[in-house]
Amino acid sequence: DIQMTQSPSTLSASVGDRVTITCRASQSIRLWLAWYQQKPGKAPNLLIYKASSLESGVPSRFSGSGSGTEFTLTISSLQPDDFATYYCQQYNNYWTFGQGTKVEIK
Amino acid sequence: EVQLVESGGGLVQPGGSLRLSCAASGFTFSKYWMSWVRQAPGKGLECVATMNQDGSERHYVDSVKGRFTISRDNAKNSLYLQMNDLRAEDTAVYYCARVDDYGHFDYWGQGTLVTVSS
Numbered sequence: 001d002i003q004m005t006q007s008p009s010t011l012s013a014s015v016g017d018r019v020t021i022t023c024r025a026s027q028s029i030r031l032w033l034a035w036y037q038q039k040p041g042k043a044p045n046l047l048i049y050k051a052s053s054l055e056s057g058v059p060s061r062f063s064g065s066g067s068g069t070e071f072t073l074t075i076s077s078l079q080p081d082d083f084a085t086y087y088c089q090q091y092n093n094y095w096t097f098g099q100g101t102k103v104e105i106k
Numbered sequence: 107e108v109q110l111v112e113s114g115g116g117l118v119q120p121g122g123s124l125r126l127s128c129a130a131s132g133f134t135f136s137k138y139w140m141s142w143v144r145q146a147p148g149k150g151l152e153c154v155a156t157m158n159q160d161g162s163e164r165h166y167v168d169s170v171k172g173r174f175t176i177s178r179d180n181a182k183n184s185l186y187l188q189m190n191d192l193r194a195e196d197t198a199v200y201y202c203a204r205v206d207d208y209g210h211f212d213y214w215g216q217g218t219l220v221t222v223s224s
Contacts (some may be wrong), residue, residue: 001168034210036151043201043214044151050208087151091209094165095141095153 002026002090006098012106019075021101023088028068032092035064035073038100039084047086048073078103108132108213110202115218122192122222128185128202128215136180139205142187143214144198152198155187156205169195192222 003026013019023033031051036044046055048064051071061076075082083105088098114126126142141156155176157164164176175188185202199219203211 032209036211038151043216044211045214046210046212049206049210049212055212089151089210095156095209095211097151097153100150 002029002093002096004088004090004096004098006086006088006101008101009099010102010104012104013078014106015078015080017078017106019078019082019103021073021086021088021103023066023071023073023098025069025071025090025092029090029092031067032090033064033066033071034089034091035062036087036089037082037084038087044087075103108204110204110213110215112200112202112215112218115200115220117221117223118192119224120193120222123188123190124192124220126187126189126200126202126218126220128187130183130185130202130204133204135178135183140176140178140185141203141205141211142176142185143201143203143211144196144220145201145217146195146198149198154200189220192220194222196220197222 005024007022033051035048038044047058052064063074085100085102087100109131111129118124142154155166157176173191177186199217201217202215204213206212
């Protein structure tokens, strides 16, 4: 099974900050990685797929990069609506999520 | 507009059974893989079961193999999860999700809560 490890688990930041979240796979997943945002009591929402493709309707301040085993999600300028938990997911070999990164207000 | 609406959650005793349903609309259901994802209280996401368009491929996380069965009725645009021998650790919100052609999950339902407790 492919394991996904996100870091950090929690991130404290301020509005306007540049934020980066890392996701590492236990083996190569090529480009088959997605990022989701989840707010309390809501279903996850797709942000990025195939490592760097922005889902329709998602603000351009979100971007993804990486390949193989190391990936990043970057929020270029954190907005109030972005305080949430973020999950990566591999789909190279079945489906596995990272443990999540909570972005909270500093 | 794509919509996924789960139902069937509730309180069940350990060892009991429950059947979840997901009603799909707004897209050609029979053309997509579908999945069930769960989230235990305060925890992360776990893909529980996924199946292809005609049911010839089904994948389960190890912790539910032999206890849960994913199925679908393309004529009724519906996805199901039969859960047997339920355990306390199965307590979670269960989401239905559509699998995009690339493999990621592009649409999710609002979730249904399953509580396993005596």
